[in-house]
Amino acid sequence: MRVTTSFPLGTLRDTPSEAEIISHQLLLKAGYIRRVSSGVYAYMPIMLRVIEKISAIIENELNSIGCTKLLLPQLHPADLWKKSERWEGYTAGEGIMFNLKDRQGKEFGLAPTHEEVITSIASEIINSYKQLPQCFYQIQTKFRDEIRPRFGLMRSREFIMKDGYSFHSSRNDLALFYEKVGNAYENIFKSCGLQTVGVEADSGAIGGASSKEYMVTADAGEDSILFTESGSYAANIEKAVSIPSQPNLLKDHISGWLETPQQKTIFEVCKNNNLDPSQIIKVVIFLAKFESKSEVPILACIRGDQHINEVKLFNLINKLYRSNLLNIEKIEDKNIIEKNLFNLPLGFIGPDLDNETIKESSSWDKTWTRIIDHSASSLSKFISGGNKVNFHKVFQDFSFASKDYLIEDIRNAKKGDKIKIDDNEELKEKKGIEIGHIFQLGQKYSEKLNAKFSDKDGQLKNLWMGCYGIGVTRIAQASIEQNHDEKGICWPIQISPFEVIIIPTNLKDPIQRDLTEQIYNNFITNKIDVLLDDRDDRAGVKFKDAELIGIPFQIIIGRDSIKKEVELICRANNTKFKISSDKLLKKFISESEIMYNKNS
């Protein structure tokens, strides 16, 4: 490709002010993407080459474990999503699915994911266990109506994703294939030159049993991951389970009521009464809203030095009730409290808050669903709200084990916690960018969509399913987050838009010009991804651009052309080789091979 005639670069001198994190700034500054609307980007030619390289790596690896590529529609009829009972949850209220009506008034959604479509199609073509297992995948634009798109391609409303769906005759076969995909994923990310961690994850709205996320570790990441140094454990903070630190037990002589005027937070109560947060039980109230329109008030208790994990809480409540849970939110709004609750001593609530606090006139469930975290239930003596404004009290031998209280894990694990009682290893925390996610869905979708096959005994059974995602555009940006310096991007060679860029420093010099053409043609003939910066610009400009766009190798053609000598420079570590032009190709091939092997 020649910059002047077929590959305009579109780099910017200044960093656009809209970008906050480095990878987003570089994508814009180096001319890879242009913003069209909030969370909607155009991928410029140079970006498309990166996307295609990543896609090729993915395809290669998935094909090798027997997956088959296809392409599914992006416009999905609402009926299909109503069958899986996801239409309401994905469109109404907090819905993330763009949806629209055609001229007949028929409803459609723009697909954020394809379980429904693939399941209905697969069930039409799969009839017998003899056809199993099968795995179909596609690489395609997905849509999500993000409330707040941010960080460029990291959280955008339109993005390219590889999504795959597998079908199996048994739970066991699914589990085996899931492992296989996990291995393929490790290979894919390695081949992309990325450092990733596989972590246990929450399976979220998509549902299903087991789920694993692949994270690129980077400070700009939006997820927190907890792991042990030895690698024995790694999980998303949403999912992580740990042993809380030991509490400071209350002294024996403390008992009865504590007057705590205006002390509504744990911090204030501790400061004014010389207490430790682990001696207090914090009570937080939530409202759970269900698809069936029913609303259930939740009383969640946890030790004062710990935090409630709302994902765990959500999953727990979702399991507890029949109807689909839409969301849970903290009850904070004064109007809502006044309308539904009676004399709520906000800031002074205890675990024994009376059901009488819920007004008869309220549309809510009339009893509190009481959930106590293990960290709280194990305290035999503790301080909590007195259910009376300006008072806390000491609870002694309070029995959470009675039938009114559910003792569960609703706690955020945190760094410093231990994993096992007999193991001293502590959890560490890092930020991560989720670039892949694999799930064992089980039979959730095949049941809803009636996707069956005949087993060996001729019996109709529901298909077992897995689903597997990789954020293609997210990989591109995450890679920049991991591979850049003060000059710009340093692509891993495997996903770089070009392997090498040729920079003639002075094209007016006929010797340089001829040598440039000769080298360029030679590289093209040898099927090397080469970009020729044939702009009639000063050398400095071309050097800066080459560094900014991050091509791993540069060939500088300059003064020594007369001696048929050129320079080969490695972008990442700035090693330079002065070399005769007839040995250049060979040298480049050996150097680039080293780089390919090092990264993968």
Added chain:
RNA sequence: CGGGGCGUGGCGCAGCUUGGUAGCGCGGGUGCUUUGGGAGCACUAGGUCGCAGGUUCGAAUCCUGUCGCCCCGACCA
């Protein structure tokens, strides 16, 4: 949706407090000089100051509304 900030040429910004008819740097074009680290000089094109109302003799500037964008939070395969 709550809090904060910003919309002025392709990009980065000044001007707004105190109204007087738009400016700087970079980028673009042309010419000459220069040519291994974002060149110099000269000339030049390009903006209904997000949009709509209002106040005023006069609005980028003041007022009202509205749209868009960014950041924090809530939210999130």
